[in-house]
Amino acid sequence: MSLQVSDLRVYYRTLAGDVKALDGATFAVADKEIMGLAGESGCGKSTLGNSLIRLDGRMKYVAGSVTLDGNELPIWDSKEMVQYRFWDVSEIPQYAMSAMNPTRKIGKMISELVQSRGKRYSEIKPELQHRIDLVGLQRDVLDRYPIELSGGMKQRMVMVISTLMDPALLIADEITSALDVSTQRAVAETLVSFRDHGFVRSMIVITHDVSILYQIADSILIMYAGKLAEKASTSVIIEKPLHPYTRMLVSSLPEVGVRYADKKLSGIPGSPPSLLNPPTGCRFRARCPLAFSKCREEPPFVEVERDHWVACWKATGTDA
Amino acid sequence: MLSLDRVSKSYKIGTFGGKDLLAVRDVSFDVMTGEVVSLIGESGSGKTTVGKMILKLIDISRGTITLDGEDISRVHGSGVKSYYRHVQGVFQDPFSSYNPIFKADRVFSLIRTEYYSGMPSSEWTGKLEAALRGVSLDPGQVLNKYPHQLSGGQLQRLLVARALLLDLKILVADEIISMLDASTRIDVLNLLADLKSRGMGILFITHDLSLGNYISEKTVILRRGAVVEMGATDKVFGHPSHPYTRLLVSSVPQLHKKWAQIEEELGAPVAGISGCPFHDMYPLAGRMPERPADEPTLVQLEDDHFVGCFELESEKVRQVA
Numbered sequence: 001m002s003l004q005v006s007d008l009r010v011y012y013r014t015l016a017g018d019v020k021a022l023d024g025a026t027f028a029v030a031d032k033e034i035m036g037l038a039g040e041s042g043c044g045k046s047t048l049g050n051s052l053i054r055l056d057g058r059m060k061y062v063a064g065s066v067t068l069d070g071n072e073l074p075i076w077d078s079k080e081m082v083q084y085r086f087w088d089v090s091e092i093p094q095y096a097m098s099a100m101n102p103t104r105k106i107g108k109m110i111s112e113l114v115q116s117r118g119k120r121y122s123e124i125k126p127e128l129q130h131r132i133d134l135v136g137l138q139r140d141v142l143d144r145y146p147i148e149l150s151g152g153m154k155q156r157m158v159m160v161i162s163t164l165m166d167p168a169l170l171i172a173d174e175i176t177s178a179l180d181v182s183t184q185r186a187v188a189e190t191l192v193s194f195r196d197h198g199f200v201r202s203m204i205v206i207t208h209d210v211s212i213l214y215q216i217a218d219s220i221l222i223m224y225a226g227k228l229a230e231k232a233s234t235s236v237i238i239e240k241p242l243h244p245y246t247r248m249l250v251s252s253l254p255e256v257g258v259r260y261a262d263k264k265l266s267g268i269p270g271s272p273p274s275l276l277n278p279p280t281g282c283r284f285r286a287r288c289p290l291a292f293s294k295c296r297e298e299p300p301f302v303e304v305e306r307d308h309w310v311a312c313w314k315a316t317g318t319d320a
Numbered sequence: 321m322l323s324l325d326r327v328s329k330s331y332k333i334g335t336f337g338g339k340d341l342l343a344v345r346d347v348s349f350d351v352m353t354g355e356v357v358s359l360i361g362e363s364g365s366g367k368t369t370v371g372k373m374i375l376k377l378i379d380i381s382r383g384t385i386t387l388d389g390e391d392i393s394r395v396h397g398s399g400v401k402s403y404y405r406h407v408q409g410v411f412q413d414p415f416s417s418y419n420p421i422f423k424a425d426r427v428f429s430l431i432r433t434e435y436y437s438g439m440p441s442s443e444w445t446g447k448l449e450a451a452l453r454g455v456s457l458d459p460g461q462v463l464n465k466y467p468h469q470l471s472g473g474q475l476q477r478l479l480v481a482r483a484l485l486l487d488l489k490i491l492v493a494d495e496i497i498s499m500l501d502a503s504t505r506i507d508v509l510n511l512l513a514d515l516k517s518r519g520m521g522i523l524f525i526t527h528d529l530s531l532g533n534y535i536s537e538k539t540v541i542l543r544r545g546a547v548v549e550m551g552a553t554d555k556v557f558g559h560p561s562h563p564y565t566r567l568l569v570s571s572v573p574q575l576h577k578k579w580a581q582i583e584e585e586l587g588a589p590v591a592g593i594s595g596c597p598f599h600d601m602y603p604l605a606g607r608m609p610e611r612p613a614d615e616p617t618l619v620q621l622e623d624d625h626f627v628g629c630f631e632l633e634s635e636k637v638r639q640v641a
Contacts, residue, residue, distance in 0.1 A: 180362035254534035268503035
């Protein structure tokens with residue numbers, strides 16, 4: 001078992017009080033697994049991703065534990081985490097376009113980066129060049145400035161840099177959202193090939209685009225309002241989801257082939273609750289068409305079938 | 321009806337504007353009333369430039385755009401105001417379309433002072449509420465609020481409602497849902513379809529093929545400023561003929577089909593072809609025919625389906641001959 005997260009709670013400190021952006025997450029990511037993490041904006045998916053690698057000043061660790069290959073990650077202590085970042089846990093940030101230092105040539109920047117981690121540039125250069133070939137870039141990108149590269153090229157370069165030390169866990173946060181469809185596909189397929197080549201052991205791919213996840217992910221975790229809603233293998237989430245939120249989310253996606261004239265899709269009415277004072281019980285209750293009295297209690301996130309976890313009273317068979 | 325006839329736009333770039341960048345070349349298509357035309361292209365393909373020219377935000381370098389037979393570049397002075405009564409735009413980022421210092425409903429009072437200054441308050445309120453209900457918003461919920469108090473979907477719908485207050489014929493919707501969440505974007509999309517059925521013509525600019533496919537009757541695919549394929553949506557998506565369109569269609573992530581499967585269904589290789597100076601995907605290198613200045617570049621493949629590819633063009637010519 002590669003990554004095990006149990007009851008992780010991370011809040012944002014604001015003047016108005018704590019925003020409970022991640023309120024009790026328990027899940028596991030197996031070796032060689034690409035887990036997709038999807039949900040609406042503000043549901044806590046980036047918070048979950050960030051908390052596994054770096055809590056920024058506004059984020060407050062409240063409870064829970066994160067175990068990677070049996071070692072507990074000290075995510076509450078930013079200094080202690082330094083030894084894990086880049087080596088064991090790495091991230092491709094949301095804005096990879098601006099992730100590189102604009103004043104350095106890319107090769108120089110990488111050399112400074114690995115030197116700060118106590119490695120010699122000449123040591124890693126052959127591997128670096130091999131991986132640059134693999135993602136379909138020219139080796140001379142190392143002598144260029146980031147501004148000379150297109151968005152898709154920068155994105156792939158950042159992917160190579162992030163995974164240079166063969167991390168056990170890679171967090172890819174919305175890396176395809178700003179790209180054109182053809183580049184989007186190339187980047188998504190590169191992620192899969194990194195896993196297949198063993199550059200990365202497990203991966204968490206955060207996106208709001210479920211159809212990208214259908215293409216590349218092994219399993220999908222759906223979040224809603226700071227809570228986990230459902231986790232199962234990709235085909236189960238798309239074909240037979242149990243949580244009403246997942247069902248509505250999947251059925252609201254327009255696809256090539258679906259026309260307004262033939263089949264009118266509908267969205268999810270209402271909007272997610274404020275996380276400053278989240279409602280008690282099931283947080284999806286106000287928007288859920290199936291809500292009933294039991295939903296005033298909070299549903300637990302339980303395994304209903306093998307590898308299929310869901311937090312819904314209806315799905316767990318506790319009707320009445 | 322809005323009609324674009326061989327419209328081009330060149331921008332001056334470089335120091336002192338020494339160079340020309342042809343952002344849009346020879347684009348021709350029509351937007352009829354009660355029709356959604358989706359203009360699809362990747363970043364830098366010139367799709368927003370086309371929208372801006374229609375909205376008279378920038379000048380047209382060559383070609384003409386006509387609204388009901390009237391050349392819009394000849395519209396000046398007070399004519400501009402009445403032009404905007406018929407043609408309005410909604411843009412990508414709802415948050416930057418509003419002034420954060422003022423309440424969101426200021427966009428409505430601006431319309432009132434400009435266009436309906438003589439209208440009594442009661443009549444105006446009725447009109448405003450009708451427009452808001454037209455975009456399925458509850459007036460009590462959205463009026464008198466600041467932009468940050470409303471969601472992206474609500475703000476975007478307010479902008480559409482603002483356009484509805486006028487006697488609108490053409491709405492230019494430039495990437496209006498790409499910033500919205502999956503759960504609300506479909507509602508805004510359905511709203512556009514609803515406006516269409518009320519007789520409005522909509523130019524839906526997007527980079528997302530599945531959204532364009534869902535809503536539009538006609539599809540125009542732009543690449544480097546030129547139309548590579550256009551026609552009825554089901555034909556363009558059903559039988560994509562231009563290598564670039566094929567590449568796009570095979571790259572769209574779908575929900576029930578994997579990429580490999582789509583590629584198999586489309587047949588022909590879609591990547592690794594190069595040579596065409598206009599479109600990277602030109603199938604046969606080195607056989608670029610001369611392009612006379614006033615010859616149409618698009619050839620008709622079938623009824624309501626045009627493709628701009630030199631290889632396909634010469635094939636068609638051969639068939640005719």
